[in-house]
Amino acid sequence: MQDMKNSNKKSMFSIFSEEKRTQRVMWLLLGIVSLSLADLTLTSMYLTSVGMTEGNPIAAWLITQTNSLWALAIYKGVTVAICVTLLYYMRTRRQGELAAWCSMLILTALSIWWNQYALYSPSFPPSEDQIVMIQEESTAIMYPQRRRYAPTLIQ
Numbered sequence: 001m002q003d004m005k006n007s008n009k010k011s012m013f014s015i016f017s018e019e020k021r022t023q024r025v026m027w028l029l030l031g032i033v034s035l036s037l038a039d040l041t042l043t044s045m046y047l048t049s050v051g052m053t054e055g056n057p058i059a060a061w062l063i064t065q066t067n068s069l070w071a072l073a074i075y076k077g078v079t080v081a082i083c084v085t086l087l088y089y090m091r092t093r094r095q096g097e098l099a100a101w102c103s104m105l106i107l108t109a110l111s112i113w114w115n116q117y118a119l120y121s122p123s124f125p126p127s128e129d130q131i132v133m134i135q136e137e138s139t140a141i142m143y144p145q146r147r148r149y150a151p152t153l154i155q
Helices: 002-016 018-048 057-066 069-089 094-123
Strands: 132-135 139-143 152-154
Touching (some): 018 094, 069 094
Antiparallel strands (some): 139 152
């Protein structure tokens, strides 16, 4: 009877053992890549439809300098690839697992933020730093000003 209880405890908590660390980190890396792709997709959707305020200053600068979603996609792809590669090489260490968990928690919080943004964005007033990419003959970025009747169009 005692052996059965011990084996049940082992199987229930074996996922948290040192031997399973690599497997846990690999699943976390898959989640990091998936949530990063979702973030890029949602960013692209909002930039080309209703407009948004980009929270990452480097990404906002890239968008305004290049007028292209490709530059944003390459930037996000390179940064995620570097992060995932570093975490992959650290997958057997406790610090690597902790960093993977932190990355996953940050991206989960970002997903919750996106959910809130989607719910409340229709009621947001236009702001001076709002970016809307217009896909017409040539790509243009529009910065709606606080006054709705006088948007500034940059080509």
